[in-house]
Every structure is written in structure tokens, then in C-alpha cells.
Amino acid sequence: xxxxxxxxxxxxxxxxxxxxxxxxxxxxxxxxxxxxxxxxxxxxxxxxxxxxxxxxxxxxxxxxxxxxxxxxxxxxxxxxxxxxxxxxxxxxxxxxxxxxxxxxxxxxxxxxxxxxxxxxxxxxxxxxxxxxxxxxxxxxxxxxxxxxxxxxxxxxxxxxxxxxxxxxxxxxxxxxxxxxxxxxxxxxxxxxxxxxxxxxxxxxxxxxxxxxxxxxxxxxxxxxxxxxxxxxxxxxxxxxxxxxxxxxxxxxxxxxxxxxxxxxxxxxxxxxxxxxxxxxxxxxxxxxxxxxxxxxxxxxxxxxxxxxxxxxxxxxxxxxxxxxxxxx
Amino acid sequence: xxxxxxxxxxxxxxxxxxxxxxxxxxxxxxxxxxxxxxxxxxxxxxxxxxxxxxxxxxxxxxxxxxxxxxxxxxxxxxxxxxxxxxxxxxxxxxxxxxxxxxxxxxxxxxxxxxxxxxxxxxxxxxxxxxxxxxxxxxxxxxxxxxxxxxxxxxxxxxxxxxxxxxxxxxxxxxxxxxxxxxxxxxxxxxxxxxxxxxxxxxxxxxxxxxxxxxxxxxxxxxxxxxxxxxxxxxxxxxxxxxxxxxxxxxxxxxxxxxxxxxxxxxxxxxxxxxxxxxxxxxxxxxxxxxxxxxxxxxxxxxxxxxxxxxxxxxxxxxxxxxxxxxxxxxxxxxxxxxxxxxxxxxxxxxxxxxxxxxxxxxxxxxxxxxxxxxxxxxxxxxxxxxxxxxxxxxxxxxxxxxxxxxxxxxxxxxxxxxxxxxxxxxxxxxxxxxxxxxxxxxxxxxxxxxxxxxxxxxxxxxxxxxxxxxxxxxxxxxxxxxxxx
Numbered sequence: 064x065x066x067x068x069x070x071x072x073x074x075x076x077x078x079x080x081x082x083x084x085x086x087x088x089x090x091x092x093x094x095x096x097x098x099x100x101x102x103x104x105x106x107x108x109x110x111x112x113x114x115x116x117x118x119x120x121x122x123x124x125x126x127x128x129x130x131x132x133x134x135x136x137x138x139x140x141x142x143x144x145x146x147x148x149x150x151x152x153x154x155x156x157x158x159x160x161x162x163x164x165x166x167x168x169x170x171x172x173x174x175x176x177x178x179x180x181x182x183x184x185x186x187x188x189x190x191x192x193x194x195x196x197x198x199x200x201x202x203x204x205x206x207x208x209x210x211x212x213x214x215x216x217x218x219x220x221x222x223x224x225x226x227x228x229x230x231x232x233x234x235x236x237x238x239x240x241x242x243x244x245x246x247x248x249x250x251x252x253x254x255x256x257x258x259x260x261x262x263x264x265x266x267x268x269x270x271x272x273x274x275x276x277x278x279x280x281x282x283x284x285x286x287x288x289x290x291x292x293x294x295x296x297x298x299x300x301x302x303x304x305x306x307x308x309x310x311x312x313x314x315x316x317x318x319x320x321x322x323x324x325x326x327x328x329x330x331x332x333x334x335x336x337x338x339x340x341x342x343x344x345x346x347x348x349x350x351x352x353x354x355x356x357x358x359x360x361x362x363x364x365x366x367x368x369x370x371x372x373x374x375x376x377x378x379x380x381x382x383x384x385x386x387x388x389x390x391x
Numbered sequence: 392x393x394x395x396x397x398x399x400x401x402x403x404x405x406x407x408x409x410x411x412x413x414x415x416x417x418x419x420x421x422x423x424x425x426x427x428x429x430x431x432x433x434x435x436x437x438x439x440x441x442x443x444x445x446x447x448x449x450x451x452x453x454x455x456x457x458x459x460x461x462x463x464x465x466x467x468x469x470x471x472x473x474x475x476x477x478x479x480x481x482x483x484x485x486x487x488x489x490x491x492x493x494x495x496x497x498x499x500x501x502x503x504x505x506x507x508x509x510x511x512x513x514x515x516x517x518x519x520x521x522x523x524x525x526x527x528x529x530x531x532x533x534x535x536x537x538x539x540x541x542x543x544x545x546x547x548x549x550x551x552x553x554x555x556x557x558x559x560x561x562x563x564x565x566x567x568x569x570x571x572x573x574x575x576x577x578x579x580x581x582x583x584x585x586x587x588x589x590x591x592x593x594x595x596x597x598x599x600x601x602x603x604x605x606x607x608x609x610x611x612x613x614x615x616x617x618x619x620x621x622x623x624x625x626x627x628x629x630x631x632x633x634x635x636x637x638x639x640x641x642x643x644x645x646x647x648x649x650x651x652x653x654x655x656x657x658x659x660x661x662x663x664x665x666x667x668x669x670x671x672x673x674x675x676x677x678x679x680x681x682x683x684x685x686x687x688x689x690x691x692x693x694x695x696x697x698x699x700x701x702x703x704x705x706x707x708x709x710x711x712x713x714x715x716x717x718x719x720x721x722x723x724x725x726x727x728x729x730x731x732x733x734x735x736x737x738x739x740x741x742x743x744x745x746x747x748x749x750x751x752x753x754x755x756x757x758x759x760x761x762x763x764x765x766x767x768x769x770x771x772x773x774x775x776x777x778x779x780x781x782x783x784x785x786x787x788x789x790x791x792x793x794x795x796x797x798x799x800x801x802x803x804x805x806x807x808x809x810x811x812x813x814x815x816x817x818x819x820x821x822x823x824x825x826x827x828x829x830x831x832x833x834x835x836x837x838x839x840x841x842x843x844x845x846x847x848x849x850x851x852x853x854x855x856x857x858x859x860x861x862x863x864x865x866x867x868x869x870x871x872x873x874x875x876x
Contacts, residue, residue, distance in 0.1 A: 192832055195824060220834035228832075232825050236847025245843065246833040253834075285847075286829075302833060 141207075143310055143341050144168040144191075149202035150366075151190045160186045162366035163202065168310065171338040175352055176345045177377065178363035179385050184345045185229055187363070188314045192226040193219055206310070221253045225308030227299035229315045234286035239298065242286045243268060243305050250306060271304045274331045292319030300328050304335060311335070312343045317351040329354030349381040362388050437477035440575065443499060444473045447583035447621075450501035461564040462551065462587045465625075468568040469581025476575045485574065488767045488799040489737045493706050494652060494680045497619040501583060502529040502610040502651075522860075523548060524603035529610055529622040530585050530655075536605065545593035546636075548602055550586050551627075559591060563627060566660050566688075572712050572741070576682045580656040583623035590626065592634035594662070601637035601670075601858050611649035614678050624655040632662040632690075638669045639861055644676035644703050652680040659687040659695070663717065666694045668857045674868055675703035677732050684710045691717025691746070698855045700865045701736055702729040702872060708737035708767075715778070718746040727852035728757035730764035730796075731872045737767040744778040755787040756852055758845060759796035768800040772815075778808045785815040790848050792821065792841075842873045 144166065151161040160183045168174055178184050190197050191204060193216035204211040206224055214222065234242065240261065247267070248258040259267060265282075272279060275297050287295050296316055303311055313332065317325055332342065332355055344357060352360070352374065360377050362370040362385070370376065370388060380388050448470075478495055479486040525548055526536035532550040539548050547559060554560055567587075570577075590602055604626060612618040630636055640657065653675065661667055675681045681704040687695055701707055713722055728736035742751055757766035766789060774781050789798040802815045822844050830840030849869055856862040 195828060215836075216828065216831035217834050217836050220832055226832060228829070232823075232829050234826055234829065234844070234847065236850035237843055241843070242830075242833075245830075245835050245839065249834040249836070249839075306833065 140169040140171055140338075142167065143170050143172075143207060144343075145203075145205045146191075147203045149187075149190070149204060150200045151186065151197045152200055154196055154198045159200070160197070160366055161190065164363075164366070164368055166361065166368060168341050168343060170309070170341055171336075172359070173336070173342045173355060173357045174344070174359045174361065175357040175377070176343065176361045176363050176368070177347065177380060182363045183366040184363050185314055188226055188312045188343075188345055191219075191312060192216055192224060217249070220306075221250060223307075223309035224312070225303055225306060225310070226312040227296070227303060227314060227316055229318070231287050231290075231295045231299055233288045233290075235288050237286050238282065239284055239286055240265070240268070240282040243282075243302065246302070247305055268305055271301060274304055274334060275301055276327045277301060293321065293324040296320055296328060297324065300331050304331055307335070307340075309339060310341045310343065312345070314345045315347070316344070317346055317348060325351065325354060349377045352377050436474050439478050439495065440473060440476060443579065443621075444470065444582050446499075447501050447579070447623075450503075451583070451585055461560065461567045462584065464564070464568045465581045465584065465587070469578040472573070473575070473578045473582060476578060479575060485739060485769070488765075489706075489708060489735060491706065494619065494682075497617050497650075497652075497680075499619050499621050499652065502608075502620045502622045522600045522603050524605055525549065525588060527588060527604060527606045527624045527626070529608060529620075530583075530624040532586055532588050541600065542602075543596055543598060545596055546598055547589060547591040549589065551589050552586065554589065559589075563587075563589060563591075563629065566629065567627065567658070570658065570686050570712075572686070572714075573684065574710065576654055576708075576710070577656060577684050579621075580623040580625055580654050580684065583621065583654070584625035584656070585623070586625070588624070588626040590628040590636065590638065592630040592636045592665075594631040595633040596631075597634070598636040601639050601668075601861075603639045603641065606640070606642045606653065606655065607645065608649070608651040608653050608675075608679070611651040611676070611679075614648040614650055616650065619650055619652040619680060621652045621654060624653070626655075626657045628657065628659040628667070630659075630661050630665040630667055633664045634662060635666040636668075637857055638667060639858060640669070640671045641861075642673045642675050642681065642703070644674050644679065647676070648678045649676040650678040651676070652682075654682050656684045657686070659685070661687065661689045661693040661695055663690040664692045665690070667696070669695065669697045670856050670858065670861050671697065671699040671701075671709075672861060672865055672868075673699070673701035673703055673707060673709075675707065677703065677705060677734065679704045681707040682710075683708065685712070687711075687713045689713065689715050689717070689720045689722065692719040693717075694721040694723075696723040696855075696857070697725065698852060698857070699724075699726040699738075700729075700849075700853060700856070700868075701727070702731065702868060704734060704736075705732075706735050706737075708735075708739065711738065711740040713740075713742045713751075715742075715744045715746050715749055719748045720744075720746070720750070722749070722751040724751075724753040724755075725852045725855050726755045726757075726768075727849050728755075728766050728768075729849070729869065729872060730757065730759045730761060730766050732761055733763035734761070735765045735767065739767075739769045741771045741773070742783075743773045743775070744781050744783070745775045746777060747779045747781070749778060750782040751784070753785040754852065755785075755800075755802075756789070756848065757787075757798060758790045758792065758848060759798055760792040760845070762793045762795040764793070765797040765799070767798070768802070770802045772804045772813070774804065774806040774808050774811055774813065776807045779810045781808060781811040781813070783811065783813045787817045788848075789817075789819040790822065790845065791819060792845070845873060846870070 146164055146166040149161055149164040152159045164187055176184050186197060190199060199212055206222060209222060211219055244261055244264045247264060251258050277297055287298060316328060344351060360372055360374060361368045362376060376388060479491060481487055523542055524538050526533050542548060547554060592598055606624055608622055610620040612620060628638060659667060673681060689695055722742060726738050730736045736757060738755060753770055755768050755770060759766050768787050770785055772783050772785055774783060785802050787800050787802050789800060791798060798819060800817050802817050804813050804815055806813055822841060826844055827837055827840050831837060846869060853862060853865050856865060
């Protein structure tokens with residue numbers, strides 16, 4: 064269901080990508096940061112995409128990205144995230160977890176990172192959004208031409224970086240509706256738009272619940288309090304749907320989900336994809352990648368990305384384990 | 392303070408039944424009571440206390456109406472105990488962490504009477520004025536601001552002296568002055584209470600609307616004057632068998648930094664199968680001293696729920712005593728103490744279970760957000776020999792938001808019965824970093840996140856307030872504390 068029907072893939076809309084088409088470049092050479100769009104365009108406008116546009120988007124993704132050869136990239140697209148030789152330690156113990164990570168993501172791309180437990184995947188995700196448990200000791204992280212290392216976690220979020228937590232924490236006493244309203248208004252302030260009152264916000268958020276097959280009482284419950292594992296994951300995606308993001312990092316969004324829940328989550332993630340929005344998934348399993356098709360798969364080992372390729376890597380992994388991939 | 396000498400003309404030897412042989416009709420005199428450095432003579436009259444008691448006695452006319460005889464009984468009993476009770480020091484266990492020298496070092500005088508005939512207290516909201524309410528100003532029950540229409544037949548809310556039913560007065564008389572767990576402040580109230588407010592609910596009667604008791608201290612001195620006018624409001628609640636009522640006690644501080652000492656007492660007697668939901672909101676002036684007693688007696692199968700939110704006062708203490716008089720009682724106590732200023736918030740609670748199948752839940756939460764702020768909790772639950780199959784739980788959680796903010800908690804269970812289910816716990820913390828980060832990761836700045844988390848910490852107690860208008864009011868108070876204008 065994740066891939067668009069064939070008839071749609073021909074209806075390619077004149078997106079920014081296709082208009083600038085023709086200029087090709089390799090996957091890795093960094094773009095000069097001056098070519099990057101102004102950062103003030105948050106994820107919000109994309110959220111209001113009508114269903115029609117979503118379809119077009121999926122079509123665009125499947126033609127512009129998914130049919131392209133894995134090593135080719137860009138097609139006039141803007142650089143979104145560029146990580147160079149990133150090293151990071153656990154702040155408390157000084158233990159080094161990331162030992163020189165390189166990763167480049169252009170807009171509209173879907174990436175996946177796979178790797179053994181303890182290889183540093185989740186740490187990488189947390190370091191990108193500024194988790195206080197980790198300290199960056201070297202390298203660089205640029206997002207839309209801005210230096211992430213100089214930004215507070217809330218500013219990274221407002222700039223369009225979103226991470227869904229692997230184990231979202233409970234916040235007793237704060238309702239989901241209040242939490243989302245607060246976060247959404249923080250974005251509106253950043254965009255110099257008037258804040259939404261709780262009632263206005265309700266009208267905005269209500270349709271998003273349908274997208275995730277969530278009941279309305281979800282909003283009245285306290286953030287993640289007493290939620291099942293599946294409900295927590297849905298809640299993370301609800302937040303993504305409400306807030307929008309140019310780069311959504313989904314840290315093991317599939318763990319603890321049954322097939323139906325996974326389908327719901329994948330459906331809404333796919334629904335959010337536009338030629339401008341990118342996704343970075345972190346997962347152990349091929350199953351998720353069947354629902355949300357990545358263009359690139361990276362294998363992480365001992366704090367580094369050791370291999371990058373297409374979906375065939377994931378298939379090898381599924382069959383032969385990480386050993387098989389290392390020997391490829 | 393320490394340099395002030397104690398006036399020499401004070402009599403130190405105790406008098407058997409009265410503090411003074413001066414004529415009772417004498418107009419009230421303002422006696423300035425100064426502190427003494429000398430330690431109180433234990434078991435003997437404390438000159439400071441004696442002076443205070445004398446001033447209180449002089450400030451009141453002796454009750455002429457026979458209807459007030461219950462009040463006279465309270466006064467007599469309290470006078471007697473006062474004579475042998477010294478002012479508490481930090482060496483006394485119940486006051487180990489609570490420094491009362493702020494009161495003792497001030498010039499204390501009883502409020503003048505009669506109470507003013509207009510009130511500067513903040514007006515009640517429209518919704519509130521629809522509800523039955525009793526205004527208690529400086530311990531006197533006043534007509535203005537009171538609205539007692541719409542109460543069911545047989546229910547009485549008002550001054551004991553205005554009660555028309557002889558049998559009611561008699562019935563009240565059966566219960567008063569039977570409490571022997573009190574301390575000095577209980578006795579001071581007993582001697583100084585000018586009137587007795589009564590809430591009476593007859594058997595089987597269910598009162599729909601909450602009875603709202605609004606307390607206000609009209610007489611106050613300016614900050615820095617070091618003078619504390621003392622008032623002693625006293626309320627007696629009697630709910631007969633199967634009766635039900637909601638009581639809202641609200642202590643209103645008013646505008647500005649007004650200094651006074653409120654020393655209220657609430658006594659509750661809850662008949663078999665009766666039910667009381669009691670909300671207590673303390674929002675006194677930041678310069679005030681507030682020492683409150685709440686004594687509750689629960690007959691078999693009765694249910695008492697207390698939700699307290701205290702944020703005002705420089706020194707605020709709540710002494711809570713709940714006594715079980717029969718089996719199968721339910722007691723739920725929830726407290727939220729907020730020390731956002733240079734202030735002390737203290738709860739000393741004691742729950743005594745003597746009969747089987749009782750159930751009790753206590754939740755104490757406090758937030759100290761000032762480096763000179765302090766919270767104190769001493770919660771005692773006593774499960775005596777015959778209180779088998781008791782289910783008692785106690786939990787205290789403290790949030791310290793500033794360096795040097797202090798909390799002293801002492802949750803304690805004393806269990807003699809052997810077939811019981813009891814639990815208790817205590818946790819003291821700062822806000823959880825992982826929760827703060829969750830907010831930040833969604834674009835919410837840490838300052839806003841902290842406020843939301845502090846608010847949510849208190850919400851566990853606030854959400855239990857049974858009446859929505861009280862809940863809204865308290866939420867606004869907390870918002871104002873978090874975001875001072």
C-alpha cells in the first residue's frame with residue numbers, strides 16, 4: 064500500500080524537483096550552504112496538503128526518487144541534513160558511542176539506518192535533536208545550512224527537525240491536547256502567526272486523529288500516561304502530523320506495534336511525505352521498510368555507518384543477519 | 392527581638408480557673424506582648440501565653456445568652472489547658488521543623504470588635520454567590536456577604552447564637568470540648584473564639600450545593616510594623632446519620648501585604664454512613680500567620696474526603712486530626728502545599744484507626760520554589776489493635792525547584808493490628824530532565840515546559856477538588872504564582 068499505483072506514477076506534478084531536473088550530482092558531495100532555502104519555511108504549510116496533493120506527492124516520490132538508481136541523488140534538490148565525522152560520548156561516563164558518522168540527506172528522500180543493538184543508531188538520532196545525555200566531541204551537523212550544534216533542542220524542533228522517541232515518556236497531569244496546543248503554538252509564534260486558542264486548536268487537530276485511527280478521548284488523556292506501547296507510538300506520529308517536519312527521524316517506530324498499528328502509522332507517515340520532506344527511519348526489521356520504502360539503507364556498526372545501499376541490503380540482513388552484510 | 396525585655400508586671404503564678412481577676416466588662420485593652428528569651432517553664436504557666444490568654448479573655452464579653460453555653464464550655468476547657476501549655480519551641484517534636492518565633496516575636500493583640508460592616512475582601516464570582524455561603528470576618532459571623540437561602544429544611548448554617556432550635560443547641564453541646572488532642576493553638580482558639588459558626592445537616596439529608604465558608608481577616612497591620620492582630624474563627628460541622636454535605640473553606644488574603652494572625656479551628660462530627668467532601672483553600676496574605684486546626688470524628692461507615700491547597704501566609708500550619716469512631720470508615724486526605732515565597736507550609740496530620748475495615752488514603756504533595764521556602768509534613772497513621780483489615784496508604788511527594796529550598800517530611804505508620812494492608816512512600820525531586828527534554832524536543836522552551844510540569848505536579852491534588860468553581864479558582868491562583876504579573 065505504500066507504493067503508489069502505477070497509473071498515478073505517470074501523473075507527475077511540476078514539483079520544484081522536476082523543474083530543476085537535469086542537474087545531477089553524486090550522493091555525497093556537499094552542497095554549498097548558500098543554496099539552501101530560508102529556514103523560516105517550517106513544516107506547517109505541507110501539513111495542510113489536500114488529499115489530492117498527497118496523492119501527487121506519493122506519485123512524485125515514486126517516480127522522482129524511488130525509480131532512480133540508489134547512487135544518484137538530488138536532481139536539483141536542496142540539501143537538508145549533512146553530518147560529517149560526528150563523534151559523541153555519553154555525557155555522564157564519557158564513553159564514546161558515535162565514532163565518526165557521515166550522512167547526507169536531501170529533501171524528499173527516505174533513508175533507513177539499520178544495525179545491531181548497541182551500534183549507536185538511537186544515540187545518533189538523539190544527538191541530532193540535542194538530547195542532554197550525550198555530548199558531541201567532534202564533527203559537524205548542518206540542517207538546512209544551520210549549525211545544529213549551536214542550537215537548543217527546542218530551536219532544532221522549530222527549525223523542522225522531529226524525532227519520534229523510541230520510548231516516549233509519561234507526563235502525568237498534562238493532557239495531550241494541552242501539550243500539542245503548546246507545541247503547535249510555539250511553532251506559530253516562530254512563524255509570526257497568531258496562536259490558536261484551545262477551541263481553534265481542537266478543530267485543527269481533530270481531523271489528524273482520523274489519520275491515525277485514534278479516538279477523540281486520546282486528546283483528553285495525559286501525555287502517554289497509561290498508554291500501551293502501540294498507543295505511545297501512534298501518539299508520536301500524531302505529534303508529527305500536528306507539528307510537521309522537514310526531517311522526521313523515526314526511532315524504532317515499529318517496535319511493539321502489531322501489523323494493523325504498523326499499517327496505520329506507516330500510512331500517516333507516507334501521507335506526510337512531500338517532495339520537500341524527508342524521513343530517517345531507524346529499525347531492526349525489514350517489515351517497516353515494506354510499508355515505508357526507503358531509497359537508501361545505511362548499516363551502522365560500532366558508531367559508524369559502514370555500508371550504504373538500496374533495499375537489497377535490508378533483504379540480505381533479513382536472510383543472513385549483520386554478518387552477511389559485513390561480508391558483502 | 393531578642394533584646395526586648397519581658398514586662399515585669401506580668402503575674403507568673405497560675406490562677407485556678409481564670410487568667411485575671413479584673414472585671415470582665417472592662418473595655419478591651421491592647422496589651423503588647425513581647426517575647427522573652429527565658430525558656431518556658433514546662434508544666435507551669437508560660438508568662439507569654441498567660442499574657443496572651445488574658446488579652447483574649449479581656450477582648451470578649453462573657454456570653455450572656457444561654458444558647459452560647461457550648462461556647463462557654465469550650466472557653467472554660469481551653470482556659471484550663473492553656474495554663475499548663477507553654478509556647479512551643481523547636482525542642483518540642485511537633486515543632487521541630489516549624490519555627491513559630493515569627494509570631495512570638497511580634498506584638499500580638501486580639502482583633503477589635505465589632506467587625507466592620509463593609510468588606511474589602513475580593514468579591515465572589517457570580518457562580519459562587521448563587522451558592523450558600525457564610526462570611527466569617529475576624530472570627531465573627533457577618534450578614535453581609537452571606538447567603539443562606541436555598542438550603543434544605545432542617546439544615547442550619549450560621550451562628551450558634553442565632554440558632555432558633557433549642558434541641559440543636561443541645562445537640563451541639565453534646566460534642567463540643569470533648570477533644571483532648573489539641574495543642575496550644577487549639578486552646579488559644581478556644582479561649583479567643585468570639586462566636587461559634589455551625590453547619591448542621593440532619594439525618595438522611597443530602598445537601599446539593601456546597602456550603603462555602605469564606606474567611607477574611609479585616610483587621611491587619613502594615614508590613615514591617617511587627618504587629619499581628621489575632622483572630623480565632625471557630626466552626627462546628629455536625630452531619631447526622633446518612634447526611635451528606637460539601638464544605639468549602641476558603642481563606643482570603645486580600646490585596647497587598649497585610650499582616651495578621653488567623654488561628655481558626657474547624658471541628659467535624661460525621662454520623663454513621665454520613666459523607667463530607669471538604670475543600671480547604673488557604674490563600675492568606677504573604678505576611679500572615681495562619682495556624683489551623685481541623686478535627687474530624689468519623690462514625691461507622693462514614694466517608695470523609697479532604698482536599699487542601701495552601702499557598703498563602705508567611706507561616707502556615709495545618710493540624711489535622713481524624714479519629715475513627717466505628718468500623719468501615721473511608722478517609723481520603725489530599726494536600727498540595729506551595730511555598731513560592733519566603734514562607735513555611737506545614738501539615739501535621741494524625742489519623743487514628745481503632746475499628747476494623749477502615750480504609751484511608753493520604754497524598755501529600757508540596758512544591759518549594761524559593762531558596763528561603765520550606766515545607767513540613769508529619770503524617771501519622773495509627774492502626775491500633777482492633778483496627779484489623781485496615782487498608783491504609785500514605786504517599787508524600789516533594790518538588791524542590793531552588794537551591795536551598797527545604798522540605799522536612801516524616802510520613803509514619805504505627806501499626807499494632809496484625810491483619811492489615813498498609814503502605815507508605817516518600818519522594819523528593821527536582822523536575823525530571825527527561826520530561827523537560829520531551830517538551831523541548833517538540834519546540835517548547837524550557838521555561839514554559841517547567842511551568843507546565845509544575846502545574847501538572849499539583850494537578851493530581853487540584854483535580855480532586857469536588858467543586859468545579861473551587862478547582863478553577865485554585866488553578867488560577869497557581870497560574871498566578873507561576874507567572875507573577
